[in-house]
Amino acid sequence: MADxxxxxxxxxxxKKESLERADLRDVALDRANLEGVNLRRSDLEGVNMxxxxxxxxxxxxxxLRDAYLVRANLEGANLQKADLEGANLEGANLQxxxxxRANLEGASLxxxxxxxxxxxxxQMELANLGGASLxxxxxxxxxxxxxxxxxxxxxxxxxQYAQMEKANLEEADLTGAILRETNLRGAYSEGANFTNxxxxxxxxxxxxxxRAKFADADLRHSNxxxxxxxxxxxxxxxxxxxVAKEDQWDDIIVDWxxxxxxxxxxxKTQGADFVSTFQQMLNGNxxxxxxxxxxxxxxxxxxxxxxxKGDVxxxxxxEFGEKSIVEIESRxxxxxxxxxxxxxxxxGPNGELKGCQIVGAGEITIHGxxxxxxxEDEEGPSxxxxxxxxxxxxxxxxxxxxxxxxxxxxGFEKGCKLSLKIYKAE
Amino acid sequence: MxxxxxxxxxxxxxxxxxxxVKSKCAIVVSGQIKGEVSAPTLTVTDTGVLQGKxxxxxxxxxxxxxxxxxxxxxxxxxxxxxxxxxxxxxMEVKLSQSSGKLQVSFGNCELQVGDTSDKKQPKVDPVxxxxxxxxxxxxxxxx
Numbered sequence: 175m176a177d178x179x180x181x182x183x184x185x186x187x188x189k190k191e192s193l194e195r196a197d198l199r200d201v202a203l204d205r206a207n208l209e210g211v212n213l214r215r216s217d218l219e220g221v222n223m224x225x226x227x228x229x230x231x232x233x234x235x236x237x238l239r240d241a242y243l244v245r246a247n248l249e250g251a252n253l254q255k256a257d258l259e260g261a262n263l264e265g266a267n268l269q270x271x272x273x274x275r276a277n278l279e280g281a282s283l284x285x286x287x288x289x290x291x292x293x294x295x296x297q298m299e300l301a302n303l304g305g306a307s308l309x310x311x312x313x314x315x316x317x318x319x320x321x322x323x324x325x326x327x328x329x330x331x332x333x334q335y336a337q338m339e340k341a342n343l344e345e346a347d348l349t350g351a352i353l354r355e356t357n358l359r360g361a362y363s364e365g366a367n368f369t370n371x372x373x374x375x376x377x378x379x380x381x382x383x384x385r386a387k388f389a390d391a392d393l394r395h396s397n398x399x400x401x402x403x404x405x406x407x408x409x410x411x412x413x414x415x416x417v418a419k420e421d422q423w424d425d426i427i428v429d430w431x432x433x434x435x436x437x438x439x440x441x442k443t444q445g446a447d448f449v450s451t452f453q454q455m456l457n458g459n460x461x462x463x464x465x466x467x468x469x470x471x472x473x474x475x476x477x478x479x480x481x482x483k484g485d486v487x488x489x490x491x492x493e494f495g496e497k498s499i500v501e502i503e504s505r506x507x508x509x510x511x512x513x514x515x516x517x518x519x520x521x522g523p524n525g526e527l528k529g530c531q532i533v534g535a536g537e538i539t540i541h542g543x544x545x546x547x548x549x550e551d552e553e554g555p556s557x558x559x560x561x562x563x564x565x566x567x568x569x570x571x572x573x574x575x576x577x578x579x580x581x582x583x584x585g586f587e588k589g590c591k592l593s594l595k596i597y598k599a600e
Numbered sequence: 601m602x603x604x605x606x607x608x609x610x611x612x613x614x615x616x617x618x619x620x621v622k623s624k625c626a627i628v629v630s631g632q633i634k635g636e637v638s639a640p641t642l643t644v645t646d647t648g649v650l651q652g653k654x655x656x657x658x659x660x661x662x663x664x665x666x667x668x669x670x671x672x673x674x675x676x677x678x679x680x681x682x683x684x685x686x687x688x689x690x691m692e693v694k695l696s697q698s699s700g701k702l703q704v705s706f707g708n709c710e711l712q713v714g715d716t717s718d719k720k721q722p723k724v725d726p727v728x729x730x731x732x733x734x735x736x737x738x739x740x741x742x743x
Binding site: 562564570572577581582583584585586587588589590591592593594595596597598 | 673676682690691692693694695696702703704705706707708709710711712713714715716
Protein backbone atom coordinates (compact mmCIF):
# COMPACT_ATOMS: atom_id res chain seq x y z
CA MET A 175 0.00 0.00 0.00
CA ALA A 176 1.42 3.36 -1.05
CA ASP A 177 2.02 6.06 1.53
CA UNK A 178 -0.12 8.59 -0.38
CA UNK A 179 -2.89 8.70 -2.97
CA UNK A 180 -2.50 10.61 -6.23
CA UNK A 181 -4.56 13.49 -4.78
CA UNK A 182 -2.45 13.64 -1.62
CA UNK A 183 0.70 13.69 -3.70
CA UNK A 184 -0.55 16.52 -5.89
CA UNK A 185 -1.62 18.41 -2.76
CA UNK A 186 1.85 18.02 -1.25
CA UNK A 187 3.48 19.15 -4.45
CA UNK A 188 1.31 22.24 -4.59
CA LYS A 189 2.40 23.03 -1.02
CA LYS A 190 6.02 22.32 -1.99
CA GLU A 191 6.25 19.58 0.66
CA SER A 192 8.85 16.86 0.39
CA LEU A 193 8.05 13.30 -0.63
CA GLU A 194 11.52 12.05 0.24
CA ARG A 195 11.66 8.31 0.88
CA ALA A 196 7.92 7.94 0.20
CA ASP A 197 6.58 4.62 -0.98
CA LEU A 198 4.57 5.54 -4.07
CA ARG A 199 4.31 2.20 -5.77
CA ASP A 200 1.00 1.47 -7.48
CA VAL A 201 0.01 5.13 -7.61
CA ALA A 202 -0.98 6.31 -11.09
CA LEU A 203 0.89 9.52 -11.76
CA ASP A 204 0.42 9.82 -15.49
CA ARG A 205 0.22 13.40 -16.75
CA ALA A 206 0.65 14.70 -13.18
CA ASN A 207 2.49 17.96 -12.66
CA LEU A 208 5.24 17.22 -10.17
CA GLU A 209 7.60 20.00 -11.15
CA GLY A 210 10.36 20.60 -8.63
CA VAL A 211 9.16 17.85 -6.26
CA ASN A 212 11.57 16.19 -3.86
CA LEU A 213 11.30 12.45 -4.46
CA ARG A 214 14.79 11.62 -3.27
CA ARG A 215 15.07 7.93 -2.33
CA SER A 216 11.37 7.42 -3.01
CA ASP A 217 10.04 4.12 -4.27
CA LEU A 218 8.40 4.51 -7.68
CA GLU A 219 8.99 1.03 -9.00
CA GLY A 220 6.76 0.26 -11.94
CA VAL A 221 4.76 3.48 -11.52
CA ASN A 222 2.94 4.89 -14.53
CA MET A 223 4.33 8.38 -15.03
CA UNK A 224 3.49 8.79 -18.68
CA UNK A 225 3.82 12.43 -19.76
CA UNK A 226 4.37 13.38 -16.13
CA UNK A 227 5.99 16.77 -15.56
CA UNK A 228 9.05 16.28 -13.40
CA UNK A 229 11.09 19.30 -14.44
CA UNK A 230 13.85 20.05 -11.92
CA UNK A 231 12.55 17.29 -9.63
CA UNK A 232 14.91 15.61 -7.20
CA UNK A 233 14.82 11.89 -7.95
CA UNK A 234 18.32 11.08 -6.77
CA UNK A 235 18.69 7.50 -5.57
CA UNK A 236 14.99 6.92 -6.28
CA UNK A 237 13.79 3.48 -7.24
CA LEU A 238 12.31 3.85 -10.73
CA ARG A 239 12.79 0.28 -11.91
CA ASP A 240 10.41 -0.57 -14.72
CA ALA A 241 8.74 2.83 -14.32
CA TYR A 242 6.69 4.01 -17.30
CA LEU A 243 8.03 7.46 -18.13
CA VAL A 244 7.10 7.69 -21.79
CA ARG A 245 7.25 11.33 -22.94
CA ALA A 246 7.76 12.47 -19.34
CA ASN A 247 9.39 15.85 -18.90
CA LEU A 248 12.46 15.41 -16.71
CA GLU A 249 14.36 18.45 -17.94
CA GLY A 250 16.96 19.51 -15.41
CA ALA A 251 15.91 16.75 -12.99
CA ASN A 252 18.36 15.27 -10.51
CA LEU A 253 18.50 11.53 -11.16
CA GLN A 254 21.92 10.84 -9.70
CA LYS A 255 22.24 7.18 -8.69
CA ALA A 256 18.58 6.60 -9.54
CA ASP A 257 17.69 3.06 -10.41
CA LEU A 258 15.98 3.12 -13.81
CA GLU A 259 16.69 -0.45 -14.80
CA GLY A 260 14.16 -1.55 -17.39
CA ALA A 261 12.36 1.81 -17.26
CA ASN A 262 10.58 3.07 -20.34
CA LEU A 263 11.69 6.61 -21.15
CA GLU A 264 10.78 6.66 -24.82
CA GLY A 265 10.43 10.20 -26.09
CA ALA A 266 11.16 11.59 -22.60
CA ASN A 267 12.77 14.98 -22.18
CA LEU A 268 15.91 14.60 -20.09
CA GLN A 269 17.76 17.64 -21.37
CA UNK A 270 20.20 18.98 -18.81
CA UNK A 271 19.23 16.23 -16.35
CA UNK A 272 21.84 14.73 -14.05
CA UNK A 273 21.93 10.95 -14.41
CA UNK A 274 25.46 10.46 -13.09
CA ARG A 275 25.94 6.92 -11.84
CA ALA A 276 22.30 6.12 -12.57
CA ASN A 277 21.39 2.58 -13.49
CA LEU A 278 19.73 2.51 -16.91
CA GLU A 279 20.50 -1.09 -17.72
CA GLY A 280 18.05 -2.33 -20.31
CA ALA A 281 16.10 0.93 -20.19
CA SER A 282 14.43 2.22 -23.33
CA LEU A 283 15.29 5.80 -24.25
CA UNK A 284 14.32 5.60 -27.88
CA UNK A 285 13.82 9.06 -29.30
CA UNK A 286 14.47 10.64 -25.89
CA UNK A 287 16.08 14.07 -25.66
CA UNK A 288 19.19 14.03 -23.51
CA UNK A 289 21.05 17.03 -24.88
CA UNK A 290 23.47 18.39 -22.30
CA UNK A 291 22.56 15.67 -19.78
CA UNK A 292 25.16 14.25 -17.42
CA UNK A 293 25.49 10.47 -17.55
CA UNK A 294 29.03 9.98 -16.28
CA UNK A 295 29.58 6.47 -14.94
CA UNK A 296 25.98 5.54 -15.77
CA GLN A 297 25.17 1.87 -16.21
CA MET A 298 23.57 1.63 -19.64
CA GLU A 299 24.27 -1.91 -20.67
CA LEU A 300 21.71 -3.08 -23.26
CA ALA A 301 19.93 0.28 -23.10
CA ASN A 302 18.04 1.37 -26.20
CA LEU A 303 18.98 4.88 -27.29
CA GLY A 304 17.97 4.50 -30.91
CA GLY A 305 17.41 7.91 -32.51
CA ALA A 306 17.91 9.68 -29.19
CA SER A 307 19.29 13.23 -29.08
CA LEU A 308 22.47 13.21 -27.03
CA UNK A 309 24.24 16.33 -28.22
CA UNK A 310 26.90 17.52 -25.81
CA UNK A 311 25.96 14.77 -23.37
CA UNK A 312 28.50 13.69 -20.76
CA UNK A 313 28.93 9.94 -20.92
CA UNK A 314 32.53 9.63 -19.72
CA UNK A 315 33.19 6.23 -18.14
CA UNK A 316 29.64 5.08 -18.81
CA UNK A 317 29.02 1.40 -19.33
CA UNK A 318 27.21 1.09 -22.66
CA UNK A 319 28.07 -2.44 -23.63
CA UNK A 320 25.61 -3.91 -26.12
CA UNK A 321 23.64 -0.66 -26.06
CA UNK A 322 21.69 0.37 -29.14
CA UNK A 323 22.54 3.85 -30.40
CA UNK A 324 21.51 3.45 -34.02
CA UNK A 325 20.84 6.88 -35.54
CA UNK A 326 21.53 8.60 -32.23
CA UNK A 327 22.72 12.20 -32.33
CA UNK A 328 25.88 12.33 -30.27
CA UNK A 329 27.66 15.34 -31.71
CA UNK A 330 30.13 16.88 -29.26
CA UNK A 331 29.28 14.19 -26.71
CA UNK A 332 31.93 13.29 -24.16
CA UNK A 333 32.35 9.51 -24.29
CA GLN A 334 35.88 9.28 -22.90
CA TYR A 335 36.79 5.93 -21.38
CA ALA A 336 33.25 4.62 -21.92
CA GLN A 337 32.77 0.90 -22.34
CA MET A 338 30.88 0.45 -25.60
CA GLU A 339 31.88 -3.05 -26.53
CA LYS A 340 29.48 -4.49 -29.11
CA ALA A 341 27.34 -1.37 -29.00
CA ASN A 342 25.37 -0.48 -32.10
CA LEU A 343 26.19 2.96 -33.52
CA GLU A 344 24.84 2.47 -37.01
CA GLU A 345 24.42 5.82 -38.76
CA ALA A 346 24.95 7.61 -35.43
CA ASP A 347 26.22 11.18 -35.57
CA LEU A 348 29.36 11.59 -33.46
CA THR A 349 30.67 14.74 -35.10
CA GLY A 350 33.18 16.44 -32.83
CA ALA A 351 32.57 13.89 -30.06
CA ILE A 352 35.35 12.98 -27.63
CA LEU A 353 35.97 9.25 -27.40
CA ARG A 354 39.47 9.18 -25.95
CA GLU A 355 40.31 5.56 -25.02
CA THR A 356 36.73 4.45 -25.43
CA ASN A 357 36.27 0.74 -25.91
CA LEU A 358 34.31 0.06 -29.10
CA ARG A 359 35.58 -3.46 -29.61
CA GLY A 360 33.23 -5.37 -31.90
CA ALA A 361 30.86 -2.38 -32.16
CA TYR A 362 28.57 -2.19 -35.16
CA SER A 363 29.19 1.30 -36.46
CA GLU A 364 28.41 1.14 -40.17
CA GLY A 365 27.84 4.60 -41.58
CA ALA A 366 28.60 6.34 -38.27
CA ASN A 367 29.87 9.89 -38.56
CA PHE A 368 33.06 10.53 -36.56
CA THR A 369 34.00 13.67 -38.44
CA ASN A 370 36.32 15.85 -36.36
CA UNK A 371 35.96 13.48 -33.39
CA UNK A 372 38.75 12.84 -30.89
CA UNK A 373 39.38 9.11 -31.12
CA UNK A 374 42.86 8.82 -29.58
CA UNK A 375 43.52 5.36 -28.25
CA UNK A 376 40.05 4.07 -29.10
CA UNK A 377 39.74 0.32 -29.38
CA UNK A 378 37.86 -0.39 -32.61
CA UNK A 379 39.17 -3.95 -32.79
CA UNK A 380 36.83 -6.12 -34.83
CA UNK A 381 34.33 -3.29 -35.22
CA UNK A 382 32.17 -2.94 -38.33
CA UNK A 383 33.04 0.55 -39.59
CA UNK A 384 32.03 0.34 -43.26
CA ARG A 385 31.11 3.77 -44.73
CA ALA A 386 31.99 5.49 -41.45
CA LYS A 387 33.31 9.04 -41.75
CA PHE A 388 36.60 9.84 -40.03
CA ALA A 389 37.29 13.11 -41.84
CA ASP A 390 39.57 15.32 -39.70
CA ALA A 391 39.20 12.85 -36.81
CA ASP A 392 42.10 12.25 -34.44
CA LEU A 393 42.68 8.49 -34.60
CA ARG A 394 46.21 8.51 -33.22
CA HIS A 395 47.12 5.31 -31.42
CA SER A 396 43.70 3.80 -31.97
CA ASN A 397 43.42 0.09 -32.54
CA UNK A 398 41.63 -0.84 -35.76
CA UNK A 399 42.76 -4.43 -35.97
CA UNK A 400 40.28 -6.64 -37.79
CA UNK A 401 37.86 -3.76 -38.18
CA UNK A 402 36.05 -3.57 -41.51
CA UNK A 403 36.89 -0.29 -43.19
CA UNK A 404 35.28 -0.55 -46.62
CA UNK A 405 34.12 2.82 -47.90
CA UNK A 406 35.48 4.69 -44.87
CA UNK A 407 36.33 8.37 -45.35
CA UNK A 408 39.74 9.24 -43.92
CA UNK A 409 40.49 12.64 -45.41
CA UNK A 410 42.30 14.82 -42.91
CA UNK A 411 42.42 12.05 -40.29
CA UNK A 412 45.37 11.89 -37.88
CA UNK A 413 46.62 8.34 -38.00
CA UNK A 414 49.96 8.23 -36.19
CA UNK A 415 50.36 4.98 -34.25
CA UNK A 416 47.15 3.43 -35.60
CA VAL A 417 47.17 -0.34 -35.30
CA ALA A 418 45.84 -2.03 -38.41
CA LYS A 419 47.02 -4.12 -41.30
CA GLU A 420 47.84 -2.45 -44.58
CA ASP A 421 45.26 -4.51 -46.49
CA GLN A 422 42.52 -3.04 -44.34
CA TRP A 423 42.94 0.25 -46.22
CA ASP A 424 42.17 -1.20 -49.64
CA ASP A 425 38.80 0.46 -50.04
CA ILE A 426 38.95 3.80 -48.28
CA ILE A 427 38.27 7.36 -49.40
CA VAL A 428 41.17 9.66 -48.60
CA ASP A 429 42.46 12.84 -50.20
CA TRP A 430 45.15 13.31 -47.57
CA UNK A 431 45.95 12.23 -44.02
CA UNK A 432 48.26 13.33 -41.22
CA UNK A 433 50.86 10.74 -40.22
CA UNK A 434 52.77 12.95 -37.81
CA UNK A 435 53.06 12.28 -34.09
CA UNK A 436 52.00 15.86 -33.35
CA UNK A 437 48.90 15.58 -35.52
CA UNK A 438 48.80 19.30 -36.17
CA UNK A 439 47.82 18.90 -39.82
CA UNK A 440 50.91 20.71 -41.03
CA UNK A 441 52.23 17.66 -42.86
CA LYS A 442 49.78 16.17 -45.33
CA THR A 443 50.27 12.76 -46.89
CA GLN A 444 48.39 12.50 -50.14
CA GLY A 445 45.76 9.80 -50.48
CA ALA A 446 47.73 7.98 -53.19
CA ASP A 447 50.57 7.53 -50.67
CA PHE A 448 48.39 6.54 -47.74
CA VAL A 449 49.01 2.78 -47.83
CA SER A 450 52.76 3.06 -48.51
CA THR A 451 53.17 5.65 -45.74
CA PHE A 452 51.20 3.49 -43.38
CA GLN A 453 53.44 0.57 -44.28
CA GLN A 454 56.52 2.70 -43.55
CA MET A 455 55.05 3.61 -40.21
CA LEU A 456 54.54 -0.06 -39.43
CA ASN A 457 58.09 -0.95 -40.40
CA GLY A 458 59.57 2.09 -38.70
CA ASN A 459 63.07 1.57 -37.39
CA UNK A 460 64.36 -0.01 -34.22
CA UNK A 461 64.31 3.19 -32.25
CA UNK A 462 60.98 4.33 -33.53
CA UNK A 463 59.09 2.31 -31.00
CA UNK A 464 59.98 4.58 -28.13
CA UNK A 465 58.21 7.36 -29.99
CA UNK A 466 55.23 5.18 -30.68
CA UNK A 467 55.90 4.17 -34.27
CA UNK A 468 56.21 0.67 -35.66
CA UNK A 469 53.14 -1.30 -34.68
CA UNK A 470 53.10 0.20 -31.24
CA UNK A 471 49.89 1.70 -29.97
CA UNK A 472 50.18 4.07 -27.07
CA UNK A 473 46.81 4.41 -25.46
CA UNK A 474 47.79 6.04 -22.23
CA UNK A 475 50.27 8.70 -21.39
CA UNK A 476 52.44 6.28 -19.47
CA UNK A 477 52.45 3.98 -22.51
CA UNK A 478 50.39 1.02 -23.53
CA UNK A 479 52.06 -0.62 -26.50
CA UNK A 480 51.13 -3.52 -28.68
CA UNK A 481 53.32 -5.30 -31.19
CA UNK A 482 51.12 -7.28 -33.52
CA LYS A 483 51.40 -10.77 -34.89
CA GLY A 484 53.46 -11.22 -38.03
CA ASP A 485 55.85 -8.34 -37.46
CA VAL A 486 59.57 -8.80 -36.86
CA UNK A 487 61.81 -6.44 -34.94
CA UNK A 488 65.57 -7.00 -35.10
CA UNK A 489 68.52 -5.50 -33.24
CA UNK A 490 66.40 -2.81 -31.65
CA UNK A 491 66.88 -1.05 -28.36
CA UNK A 492 63.56 -0.44 -26.67
CA GLU A 493 62.94 1.50 -23.50
CA PHE A 494 59.57 1.47 -21.82
CA GLY A 495 58.91 3.91 -19.04
CA GLU A 496 57.54 3.46 -15.58
CA LYS A 497 54.20 1.62 -15.50
CA SER A 498 54.18 1.05 -19.24
CA ILE A 499 52.05 -1.78 -20.51
CA VAL A 500 53.64 -3.69 -23.35
CA GLU A 501 52.18 -6.63 -25.20
CA ILE A 502 54.18 -8.53 -27.77
CA GLU A 503 52.64 -10.88 -30.30
CA SER A 504 55.47 -10.27 -32.79
CA ARG A 505 58.91 -11.79 -33.21
CA UNK A 506 61.81 -9.88 -31.64
CA UNK A 507 65.36 -10.86 -32.47
CA UNK A 508 68.45 -9.67 -30.62
CA UNK A 509 66.61 -6.77 -29.04
CA UNK A 510 67.51 -5.06 -25.79
CA UNK A 511 64.47 -4.15 -23.77
CA UNK A 512 64.56 -1.92 -20.72
CA UNK A 513 61.55 -1.85 -18.46
CA UNK A 514 60.86 1.03 -16.11
CA UNK A 515 59.63 0.34 -12.59
CA UNK A 516 56.35 -1.59 -12.58
CA UNK A 517 56.22 -1.73 -16.35
CA UNK A 518 54.30 -4.80 -17.50
CA UNK A 519 55.62 -6.77 -20.41
CA UNK A 520 53.52 -9.62 -21.75
CA UNK A 521 54.72 -11.95 -24.46
CA GLY A 522 51.48 -13.24 -25.92
CA PRO A 523 50.92 -16.77 -27.25
CA ASN A 524 52.18 -15.72 -30.69
CA GLY A 525 55.07 -13.66 -29.39
CA GLU A 526 58.65 -14.84 -29.67
CA LEU A 527 61.76 -13.20 -28.28
CA LYS A 528 65.01 -14.70 -29.52
CA GLY A 529 68.42 -13.63 -28.30
CA CYS A 530 66.85 -10.72 -26.45
CA GLN A 531 67.71 -9.23 -23.11
CA ILE A 532 65.18 -7.69 -20.73
CA VAL A 533 66.46 -5.43 -17.99
CA GLY A 534 64.59 -3.61 -15.26
CA ALA A 535 62.20 -3.87 -12.34
CA GLY A 536 59.18 -4.78 -14.42
CA GLU A 537 56.59 -7.51 -14.42
CA ILE A 538 57.18 -10.10 -17.12
CA THR A 539 54.54 -12.54 -18.31
CA ILE A 540 55.38 -15.14 -20.93
CA HIS A 541 52.67 -17.02 -22.80
CA GLY A 542 54.78 -17.35 -25.93
CA UNK A 543 58.49 -18.07 -26.33
CA UNK A 544 61.50 -16.44 -24.80
CA UNK A 545 64.83 -17.78 -25.95
CA UNK A 546 67.57 -15.67 -24.51
CA UNK A 547 70.19 -18.31 -24.04
CA UNK A 548 72.76 -16.68 -26.32
CA UNK A 549 73.09 -13.57 -24.28
CA GLU A 550 74.61 -14.94 -21.12
CA ASP A 551 78.13 -15.28 -22.53
CA GLU A 552 77.88 -11.95 -24.24
CA GLU A 553 76.15 -9.62 -21.83
CA GLY A 554 75.14 -11.52 -18.72
CA PRO A 555 71.76 -13.09 -18.00
CA SER A 556 68.99 -12.66 -20.51
CA UNK A 557 66.59 -11.27 -17.92
CA UNK A 558 67.89 -8.97 -15.22
CA UNK A 559 66.05 -7.62 -12.22
CA UNK A 560 62.37 -8.45 -12.80
CA UNK A 561 59.95 -7.92 -9.93
CA UNK A 562 57.62 -10.58 -11.28
CA UNK A 563 58.32 -13.40 -13.67
CA UNK A 564 55.28 -15.44 -14.67
CA UNK A 565 55.29 -18.18 -17.28
CA UNK A 566 51.87 -19.32 -18.46
CA UNK A 567 50.97 -22.88 -19.41
CA UNK A 568 51.79 -22.22 -23.07
CA UNK A 569 54.97 -20.34 -22.21
CA UNK A 570 58.51 -21.46 -23.06
CA UNK A 571 61.49 -19.83 -21.46
CA UNK A 572 65.08 -20.70 -22.20
CA UNK A 573 67.73 -18.52 -20.66
CA UNK A 574 68.83 -17.10 -17.37
CA UNK A 575 67.49 -14.67 -14.82
CA UNK A 576 69.37 -12.49 -12.39
CA UNK A 577 67.03 -11.57 -9.54
CA UNK A 578 66.99 -8.15 -7.94
CA UNK A 579 67.99 -7.75 -4.27
CA UNK A 580 64.35 -7.99 -3.21
CA UNK A 581 64.17 -11.26 -5.20
CA UNK A 582 61.79 -12.05 -8.01
CA UNK A 583 58.23 -13.19 -7.45
CA UNK A 584 58.07 -16.26 -9.70
CA GLY A 585 54.97 -17.98 -11.00
CA PHE A 586 54.97 -21.02 -13.27
CA GLU A 587 51.76 -22.46 -14.61
CA LYS A 588 51.52 -26.19 -15.05
CA GLY A 589 52.38 -27.01 -18.66
CA CYS A 590 55.01 -24.35 -19.16
CA LYS A 591 58.44 -25.32 -20.46
CA LEU A 592 61.59 -24.03 -18.85
CA SER A 593 65.28 -24.33 -19.34
CA LEU A 594 66.22 -21.69 -16.89
CA LYS A 595 69.13 -20.71 -14.73
CA ILE A 596 68.20 -18.50 -11.83
CA TYR A 597 70.76 -16.34 -10.06
CA LYS A 598 70.52 -14.32 -6.90
CA ALA A 599 71.38 -10.64 -6.93
CA GLU A 600 75.08 -9.89 -7.24
CA MET B 601 39.51 -52.89 8.99
CA UNK B 602 39.91 -51.85 5.41
CA UNK B 603 43.45 -51.96 4.14
CA UNK B 604 42.71 -49.09 1.81
CA UNK B 605 44.41 -46.79 4.34
CA UNK B 606 47.09 -44.79 2.54
CA UNK B 607 50.46 -45.77 3.84
CA UNK B 608 52.97 -43.03 4.27
CA UNK B 609 56.26 -42.47 5.94
CA UNK B 610 56.30 -39.40 8.09
CA UNK B 611 59.49 -37.75 9.14
CA UNK B 612 58.51 -35.42 11.93
CA UNK B 613 59.97 -32.05 12.66
CA UNK B 614 63.08 -32.48 14.80
CA UNK B 615 64.11 -35.71 13.10
CA UNK B 616 67.14 -35.83 10.82
CA UNK B 617 68.13 -38.64 8.53
CA UNK B 618 71.37 -38.87 6.62
CA UNK B 619 71.79 -41.56 3.98
CA UNK B 620 69.56 -43.29 1.45
CA VAL B 621 65.81 -43.49 1.83
CA LYS B 622 63.84 -45.51 -0.67
CA SER B 623 60.15 -46.03 -0.20
CA LYS B 624 57.25 -47.56 -2.07
CA CYS B 625 54.84 -45.38 -0.22
CA ALA B 626 54.53 -41.65 0.15
CA ILE B 627 56.95 -39.74 2.31
CA VAL B 628 56.07 -36.62 4.24
CA VAL B 629 59.10 -34.65 5.33
CA SER B 630 58.70 -32.23 8.20
CA GLY B 631 62.20 -32.89 9.48
CA GLN B 632 65.42 -33.08 7.52
CA ILE B 633 66.71 -35.65 5.05
CA LYS B 634 70.19 -35.52 3.59
CA GLY B 635 71.14 -38.07 0.98
CA GLU B 636 69.40 -40.10 -1.68
CA VAL B 637 65.63 -40.18 -1.50
CA SER B 638 63.18 -41.89 -3.78
CA ALA B 639 59.46 -42.34 -3.36
CA PRO B 640 56.33 -42.16 -5.51
CA THR B 641 55.09 -39.13 -3.64
CA LEU B 642 57.18 -36.74 -1.65
CA THR B 643 55.68 -33.96 0.42
CA VAL B 644 57.96 -31.48 2.10
CA THR B 645 56.13 -29.38 4.65
CA ASP B 646 57.12 -25.85 5.58
CA THR B 647 59.48 -27.13 8.26
CA GLY B 648 60.96 -29.82 6.05
CA VAL B 649 64.38 -29.85 4.45
CA LEU B 650 65.23 -32.17 1.60
CA GLN B 651 68.81 -32.18 0.47
CA GLY B 652 70.56 -34.52 -1.92
CA LYS B 653 69.58 -36.64 -4.86
CA UNK B 654 65.82 -36.87 -4.96
CA UNK B 655 63.61 -38.87 -7.28
CA UNK B 656 59.85 -38.90 -7.14
CA UNK B 657 56.81 -39.11 -9.33
CA UNK B 658 55.14 -36.30 -7.50
CA UNK B 659 56.90 -33.75 -5.41
CA UNK B 660 55.13 -31.10 -3.44
CA UNK B 661 57.32 -28.82 -1.39
CA UNK B 662 56.62 -25.97 0.93
CA UNK B 663 59.95 -26.38 2.66
CA UNK B 664 63.54 -26.22 1.57
CA UNK B 665 64.98 -28.11 -1.39
CA UNK B 666 68.63 -28.55 -2.26
CA UNK B 667 70.55 -30.82 -4.56
CA UNK B 668 69.44 -32.68 -7.64
CA UNK B 669 65.71 -33.14 -7.85
CA UNK B 670 63.98 -35.26 -10.47
CA UNK B 671 60.24 -35.66 -10.56
CA UNK B 672 57.38 -36.09 -12.94
CA UNK B 673 55.42 -33.23 -11.45
CA UNK B 674 56.56 -30.61 -9.01
CA UNK B 675 54.49 -28.17 -6.99
CA UNK B 676 56.74 -25.66 -5.42
CA UNK B 677 56.68 -23.09 -2.70
CA UNK B 678 59.15 -22.44 0.12
CA UNK B 679 62.75 -22.15 -0.93
CA UNK B 680 65.25 -23.63 -3.34
CA UNK B 681 68.86 -23.45 -2.24
CA UNK B 682 71.99 -22.62 -4.19
CA UNK B 683 73.39 -25.20 -6.59
CA UNK B 684 70.09 -27.00 -6.97
CA UNK B 685 68.89 -28.54 -10.20
CA UNK B 686 65.25 -29.41 -10.61
CA UNK B 687 64.20 -31.56 -13.54
CA UNK B 688 60.51 -32.21 -14.05
CA UNK B 689 57.90 -32.83 -16.69
CA UNK B 690 55.61 -30.28 -15.14
CA MET B 691 56.13 -27.62 -12.54
CA GLU B 692 53.70 -25.35 -10.82
CA VAL B 693 54.61 -22.31 -8.79
CA LYS B 694 51.80 -20.04 -7.76
CA LEU B 695 52.50 -16.35 -8.12
CA SER B 696 52.39 -14.66 -4.76
CA GLN B 697 49.53 -12.20 -4.57
CA SER B 698 50.73 -10.46 -1.45
CA SER B 699 53.49 -7.96 -1.91
CA GLY B 700 56.68 -8.58 0.00
CA LYS B 701 55.98 -12.28 0.46
CA LEU B 702 57.30 -14.68 -2.11
CA GLN B 703 55.81 -18.06 -2.87
CA VAL B 704 59.26 -19.43 -3.59
CA SER B 705 62.64 -17.97 -3.03
CA PHE B 706 65.16 -19.28 -5.51
CA GLY B 707 68.88 -19.36 -4.85
CA ASN B 708 71.35 -19.93 -7.67
CA CYS B 709 69.67 -22.88 -9.32
CA GLU B 710 68.59 -24.46 -12.55
CA LEU B 711 65.14 -25.53 -13.71
CA GLN B 712 64.57 -28.01 -16.52
CA VAL B 713 60.86 -28.37 -17.04
CA GLY B 714 58.97 -30.06 -19.86
CA ASP B 715 60.18 -31.05 -23.26
CA THR B 716 62.62 -28.32 -24.24
CA SER B 717 64.04 -29.13 -27.65
CA ASP B 718 67.73 -29.27 -26.97
CA LYS B 719 67.59 -30.45 -23.41
CA LYS B 720 67.32 -33.90 -21.95
CA GLN B 721 63.96 -35.21 -20.91
CA PRO B 722 63.36 -35.37 -17.18
CA LYS B 723 64.12 -38.80 -15.98
CA VAL B 724 62.08 -40.47 -13.29
CA ASP B 725 63.10 -43.58 -11.44
CA PRO B 726 61.08 -46.37 -13.05
CA VAL B 727 60.90 -48.19 -9.72
CA UNK B 728 59.06 -45.23 -8.34
CA UNK B 729 56.90 -44.97 -11.42
CA UNK B 730 55.77 -48.56 -11.10
CA UNK B 731 52.89 -47.71 -8.80
CA UNK B 732 54.78 -48.77 -5.75
CA UNK B 733 54.63 -52.53 -6.57
CA UNK B 734 58.34 -52.87 -5.98
CA UNK B 735 59.02 -54.54 -9.33
CA UNK B 736 61.32 -52.91 -11.76
CA UNK B 737 59.41 -52.74 -15.05
CA UNK B 738 62.52 -53.37 -17.13
CA UNK B 739 63.39 -56.43 -15.11
CA UNK B 740 59.84 -57.68 -15.62
CA UNK B 741 60.36 -57.62 -19.39
CA UNK B 742 63.68 -59.34 -19.06
CA UNK B 743 65.73 -56.53 -20.43
